[in-house]
Amino acid sequence: MLTEFELIKHCFNWPQNNDDIICAVGDDASIVKVPNGYDLVQSIDTQVADVHFPASAPAQLIAQRALRCAISDLAAMGAKPQAFHLALSLPKNTNQTWLESFSKGLHTCANEYDISLIGGDTTSSPTLVITIQVQGIVPSGSALTRNKAQIGDGIWLSGEIGKSAAALDSILANPSAFIENTCDSHDSELATAYYYPQAQIALGQKLIGIASSAMDISDGLLQDGSHIAKASDVCLNFATADIPINKRAIALHGKEAALELALSGGDDYQLLFTAPQDAKETLINLGCHCIGQVQEKSSDWLILNGQPLKNTIMGYQHF
Amino acid sequence: MLTEFELIKHCFNWPQNNDDIICAVGDDASIVKVPNGYDLVQSIDTQVADVHFPASAPAQLIAQRALRCAISDLAAMGAKPQAFHLALSLPKNTNQTWLESFSKGLHTCANEYDISLIGGDTTSSPTLVITIQVQGIVPSGSALTRNKAQIGDGIWLSGEIGKSAAALDSILANPSAFIENTCDSHDSELATAYYYPQAQIALGQKLIGIASSAMDISDGLLQDGSHIAKASDVCLNFATADIPINKRAIALHGKEAALELALSGGDDYQLLFTAPQDAKETLINLGCHCIGQVQEKSSDWLILNGQPLKNTIMGYQHF
Numbered sequence: 001m002l003t004e005f006e007l008i009k010h011c012f013n014w015p016q017n018n019d020d021i022i023c024a025v026g027d028d029a030s031i032v033k034v035p036n037g038y039d040l041v042q043s044i045d046t047q048v049a050d051v052h053f054p055a056s057a058p059a060q061l062i063a064q065r066a067l068r069c070a071i072s073d074l075a076a077m078g079a080k081p082q083a084f085h086l087a088l089s090l091p092k093n094t095n096q097t098w099l100e101s102f103s104k105g106l107h108t109c110a111n112e113y114d115i116s117l118i119g120g121d122t123t124s125s126p127t128l129v130i131t132i133q134v135q136g137i138v139p140s141g142s143a144l145t146r147n148k149a150q151i152g153d154g155i156w157l158s159g160e161i162g163k164s165a166a167a168l169d170s171i172l173a174n175p176s177a178f179i180e181n182t183c184d185s186h187d188s189e190l191a192t193a194y195y196y197p198q199a200q201i202a203l204g205q206k207l208i209g210i211a212s213s214a215m216d217i218s219d220g221l222l223q224d225g226s227h228i229a230k231a232s233d234v235c236l237n238f239a240t241a242d243i244p245i246n247k248r249a250i251a252l253h254g255k256e257a258a259l260e261l262a263l264s265g266g267d268d269y270q271l272l273f274t275a276p277q278d279a280k281e282t283l284i285n286l287g288c289h290c291i292g293q294v295q296e297k298s299s300d301w302l303i304l305n306g307q308p309l310k311n312t313i314m315g316y317q318h319f
Numbered sequence: 320m321l322t323e324f325e326l327i328k329h330c331f332n333w334p335q336n337n338d339d340i341i342c343a344v345g346d347d348a349s350i351v352k353v354p355n356g357y358d359l360v361q362s363i364d365t366q367v368a369d370v371h372f373p374a375s376a377p378a379q380l381i382a383q384r385a386l387r388c389a390i391s392d393l394a395a396m397g398a399k400p401q402a403f404h405l406a407l408s409l410p411k412n413t414n415q416t417w418l419e420s421f422s423k424g425l426h427t428c429a430n431e432y433d434i435s436l437i438g439g440d441t442t443s444s445p446t447l448v449i450t451i452q453v454q455g456i457v458p459s460g461s462a463l464t465r466n467k468a469q470i471g472d473g474i475w476l477s478g479e480i481g482k483s484a485a486a487l488d489s490i491l492a493n494p495s496a497f498i499e500n501t502c503d504s505h506d507s508e509l510a511t512a513y514y515y516p517q518a519q520i521a522l523g524q525k526l527i528g529i530a531s532s533a534m535d536i537s538d539g540l541l542q543d544g545s546h547i548a549k550a551s552d553v554c555l556n557f558a559t560a561d562i563p564i565n566k567r568a569i570a571l572h573g574k575e576a577a578l579e580l581a582l583s584g585g586d587d588y589q590l591l592f593t594a595p596q597d598a599k600e601t602l603i604n605l606g607c608h609c610i611g612q613v614q615e616k617s618s619d620w621l622i623l624n625g626q627p628l629k630n631t632i633m634g635y636q637h638f
Contacts, residue, residue, distance in 0.1 A: 028395035028534050029362035031462050034353040043348035044404040044452055048444040076347040085363040087450040125367040131406040131450040133363055143350050215347050
């Protein structure tokens with residue numbers, strides 16, 4: 001086994017090609033520039049083995065998923081990815097092959113989203129824990145937040161939801177079966193949504209100046225929708241018939257269960273946002289789906305087809 | 320038990336009083352400004368229960384120690400603290416009292432160092448894992464790094480080392496005995512060094528324009544010294560008689576063992592830096608100690624009183 005320092009150097013010291021990165025891995029801290037006229041947007045995201053992903057899943061898929069989930073928060077703010085730090089707590093029996101595979105998945109994903117690994121910390125732990133801090137830039141004052149949804153705005157989704165949740169039982173039953181570009185025992189389209197969430201980075205940046213509020217859906221449409229409602233002090237009225245649900249999910253689970261997975265299942269990483277009615281044509285041309293309307297706050301934060309929600313179908317609680 | 324969201328809001332939603340913090344806890348991501356003419360310095364640091372601290376230590380001391388250790392990396396770069404993100408993975412049996420105590424320790428420390436909590440993630444985990452990402456600002460291009468030590472420079476320490484290491488056996492034997500401002504079964508001065516490392520923030524900023532290289536000592540003088548030597552491609556020649564060693568540590572362990580703890584023990588969080596000879600008077604007036612001289616690289620990165628090092632006394636390997 002390589003020492004801590006050799007291991008880090010071997011697996012995580014990639015070349016940087018961003019002029020704003022002054023110092024990356026290898027000193028006490030990283031050093032970056034934030035260009036004049038931009039704000040820095042940052043998020044930190046932890047994934048714990050057998051809580052957020054199966055510990056026996058292939059290491060490169062664990063890495064892909066962890067980084068993509070973190071980057072999704074940048075999409076929700078309309079930010080352009082810049083850099084990330086990785087804190088990796090590894091069980092003592094972790095072998096070099098696992099770490100090289102993890103590193104490969106992470107590097108592939110980092111290249112796809114043009115985000116630089118600039119620092120980290122590797123520690124020993126009884127449990128595999130991955131914490132990723134991501135950051136990106138937005139023109140000053142223009143970041144998308146949750147607190148400016150306006151009464152009368154349309155409620156929009158960037159794409160189909162419920163796919164990851166529809167794949168979950170099958171993934172948990174056999175975590176190592178899914179290998180990139182094969183379908184094996186898993187339904188490939190759904191399992192791909194679980195392991196390769198598509199952070200909506202390009203769309204997020206296009207929504208600046210259009211969306212009045214935005215967030216990414218990680219804990220289910222309803223739970224996350226309630227955050228926008230509370231932050232903006234409004235009520236979201238969803239039209240369930242307009243929610244885009246994946247055909248494979250419906251075929252696998254039936255229409256009603258697929259809708260419930262879409263409402264409460266989590267792990268979607270699509271954007272949920274609100275926008276004035278005059279943006280409708282632009283948003284349809286961007287491939288987005290209108291799924292309801294922002295209303296004045298009543299006794300409920302959320303309404304489904306005009307009816308109050310049952311508490312039983314709210315989203316996943318991580319803790 | 321409060322829900323995840325209620326818990327976070329209850330324990331970690333502190334008022335901010337820094338104009339550069341545009342958006343803190345509560346959205347998908349935080350938003351900060353980096354003032355024109357400054358670079359952003361960032362570090363991420365993980366502490367795992369029973370690896371980096373005793374799990375049964377008082378929660379507010381665990382928090383103090385974790386944040387102080389992270390902030391020390393900013394001191395090493397000469398940065399002024401700005402903000403931090405907290406990723407907290409908690410065992411399911413964590414109670415609200417523990418979390419409130421942790422939050423109190425964190426908040427006290429954050430106020431002391433004038434650093435704002437701007438975001439985080441709380442997850443469930445079999446093991447308590449604390450990851451803190453800290454950031455600060457330095458005038459553009461002036462951050463202290465490890466790679467510019469020059470042959471002929473003096474090697475300097477900001478203060479006594481080996482105190483935390485001297486306290487470790489006693490702390491591990493009875494982790495909950497040390498309570499702030501009492502001495503109980505622990506030697507208070509040494510245990511204080513362990514739980515309340517003093518991040519050298521003020522000194523770090525003063526060293527800009529004086530020090531040629533700098534780092535904080537977390538893994539022992541020798542191991543960390545070798546990082547400066549390798550990054551700068553020089554040899555560090557330490558004069559052991561000039562290393563400031565705490566009297567209580569000598570009284571407790573004897574002179575020879577106290578020196579070995581100072582060389583290899585870790586957890587010091589003093590600054591190790593190099594500076595040209597003409598800075599000597601300034602540095603002595605700042606309370607620093609000259610402990611050797613930078614030499615041309617030979618077959619060794621480090622020399623102790625002109626002799627090559629035994630490998631056996633190198634510092635702590637976290638992994």
